[in-house]
Amino acid sequence: MSAVFFMCQEVGRLMLAQGKGKIINIASLLSFQGGITVPAYAASKGAVTQFTKALANEWANQGVNVNCIAPGYMDTDMNEALKADPTRSQQIMSRIPAGRWGKPADMVGAAIYLASEASDYVNGSTIVIDGGWLGR
Secondary structure, three states, rough: OOHHHHHHHHHHHHHHHHHHHHHHEEOOOOHHHOOOHHHHHHHHHHHHHHHHHHHHHHHHHOOOEEEEEEEEEEHHHHHHHHHHHHHHHHHHHHOOOOOOOEEEEHEEEEEEHHHHHHHHOOOOEEEEEEOOOOOO
16 A cells, blocks of 8 residues: 555656646455455555545546556466465356456556546546456
8 A cells, every 4th residue: 555655646746736647546356345364455455445535535626537446356476376276266256247357458448548538527436347246
């Protein structure tokens, strides 16, 4: 969380001075759930979503949009242990309506949207990209 805080502070200073900008923070599906055996991770990602809202409240009227993307279970090196665990992997897959783990490329559309003029009136929002996990 401290990296998100300091990066937003630095880039926010520049964006506020120019009167416009778009900040896209990265949280996690675990911003909304406690997870299993990862309480510190879940707490820090929950903090990212709330920090995003707080900055949006302060900076939206100064032309700076602050939003967040929360990926679900992604097929990355970070999740190799989960994917290799037959029990956890099956538990995870059984809850994802899309029937697959996400890929980093699945987040591109949301990032483009949040960085574009199409999202000029979007502030403090978190876009969840989880294959439908939270809908279950």
